[in-house]
Amino acid sequence: MSSDVRFTDFKSDKQPTWCPGCGDFGTMNGMMKALANTGNDPDNTFVVAGIGCSGKIGTYMHSYALHGVHGRALPVGIGVKSANPDLEVMVSGGDGDGYSIGAGHFVHAVRRNMDMTYVVMDNRIYGLTKGQASPTSREDFETATTPDGPKQAPVNPLALALAADGSFIAQSFSSDAQRHTEIVQQAVEHDGFGFVNVYSPCVTFNDVDTYDYFRDTIVDLDEEDHDPTDRDAAEAKIMDDDTEYQGVIYQDEESVPYNERHGLDENMADIPDGAPEDATDLVREFY
Template sequence: MSNTPEPQEEGTMTTQTEPKPKPSAKDYKGRLKPIWCPGCGDYGVLSALLAAFADLEIDPDNLAIVSGIGCSSRLPGFVKSYGFHGLHGRALPVALGVKLGSPHLTVLIVGGDGDGLSIGAGHFPHLARRNVDVTYMMLDNRIYGLTKGQTSPTTPHGIWTKTSPAGVVEFPMNPAALALCYGATFVARGYSSQVKPLKSLIMAAIQHRGFSLLQVLSPCVTFGRKCGFDAIANSIKECPAEHDCRDASSAYQLATDPQNIYSGILYQEERPEFISTLQAMGGARGRELDDGAPEIDVDRLVDQFS
C-alpha cells in the first residue's frame, strides 16, 4: 500500500475543507495573565467562563465583554474577545450601546457587587425591564476588593470592615431578589468554587434570549475573609428538583431564603427581547449583515440628527 495520493483526472479535482476542530477553553485565553491574588474566587469564574465559550463554540469575533472598574472588572483583559474595561458602575449602559450597534454580538457584562449595586445601581433595573439580550455576571465578593476592603452593598450586617469599625449597620442587598423584582427574564446564582455547575449556568444564561442576571459568589480571600464565605460550602444548596423556574414567587422565596443560599436557575421566562422588538416597531430598522443578522444603520441615525 502506498501513501502517495492517486493522481486526479483533469477537471475532477474536489476541494475538501477540513472540519474545524472543536475549540477548547485555552483557545479563549487572552494575551494578559490574570493578576488576581492567589486564591481569589475570580479564577474559578474565569475557568468556568472559558470552558462555557468552548462548549458553545462561540467565535471570539462575535463576542464582546464589557466591565466597569474593580478586581472582577479586570476580566475582559484575560479573554480572547472584544473587551471594554470602562468606568466604575457604567458597564451596563456601555453594553446596551454595544448590543444596539451590533445586535449579532454575544454581549457579556462582568463586574463586582460594588460596581453594580452602589455607583451603578441605577442601570440594573432598566436593562432588566427592557429585557436587553445580554448576560450580566455580578461577581459578588461582598466587599470592595480593588480599593482594599471597604463595605459594599452586599457586606453582611454587623461584620467589621475598614469603613465600618463598629460593624456594618445596614442590611445587605440581594442581587438575585432585586433582578426578579426588576423584571429580569433569567435569574441564576452560582459559586466560583463549583466550576462545572457554574459553567452550565453561564451557558444557560448566554443561550437565554433576553436579560440574564447571574450572581456568582466569588470570595475575596484578601479583604473579604470576614464576609461569611467560610460558611458558604455548608449553606450553598442546589435549587430543589421540584422547583418550577417559571414560578416567580417560588423563585423569590428561594432567592431570599434566610437559611440556605440556593444556587442554580431560580427563574426563567420567555418575553420579547428589546432590540428585536424595537426593530419590529420600525425604531431601529436597518441593513442586514452577511450572516442575515440585522444591524442598526448608524449612518441613517446620524443623518436624522444632523
C-alpha cells in the first residue's frame, strides 16, 4: 500500500455519463477519498459493480474492476476477496440492483462477514431504465409504471442488515462530502463486511427524494450522542420510519471477518511449486 496516494489517483480517464447533478458523483468521490485515506492504491484495489447507473463506477475509477450482471456484484466480490485476501475489495451497487434481484446475495454477504466494503447508491428509483419504482421507493411514489404508487412498503436495507447480524451498518448522504467520506472510510477500516447505504439523489426521475429534502430532514448521529456499539439503540434508529439518519448506526467492534475465521489468508492465484506449466496439463490433473 502506498502512503502518498491521492484520491485523484483513483480517477480513470473515462468521463462519467451520469446526468449532471447526479448524486453518484459525490458517492464515487467519497469512495475514492476513503480508499486513499486508508492507504490503499489502485494496484491493490478491486471494484465490483452490477447493473444500473451505479454499475458504471468501475469504468470511472482507476483500479482493478469488474462490471457484473444485475444483482450479482456481491458474490463476485466475495470470490475476489477469497481468492486474494490482500486486495482491498469494494462493491458498489444501487437500490434496485442490491435490494431487488440481489437481495438474497445481500443478506448472505452480510451474515458471512467477509472483510470488504459494500456501498449502495440509493436514489429510491430505477434511474437507468427511465424512472420505475424501486424496492426503496415510497409506497405512494408515482411513476409511469406505478401511477398510483407501488402500493407496498419500501424495503428497509438497514433492518435487513441488522437482522442478518451485520457487523457494520451505516448511512450517508452523497452531498455531504466530508461526512460521506468519513463514513465510507470507517467501513473500509472495519474488520468485516462494511455496509454503507448512501442517499444519492436522482435529479432526473425522482422529484421527491431530492437534495433539498435530504438536507432538510437528515439527522446526523454524531449530534445525537448515539452509541453505535449498542445493538438495541441501533435497532431503534433503524426502525424509526420518520427520520433519515446519517452516520454509523451499528458496529460490532469484536467482529472477526469470515476470511480470518476460516484461514483464507493466502493468495489462491499463486501457482504452487511443481505445478505443470502447461495449462492443459494442469486442467487434466485437476479433473
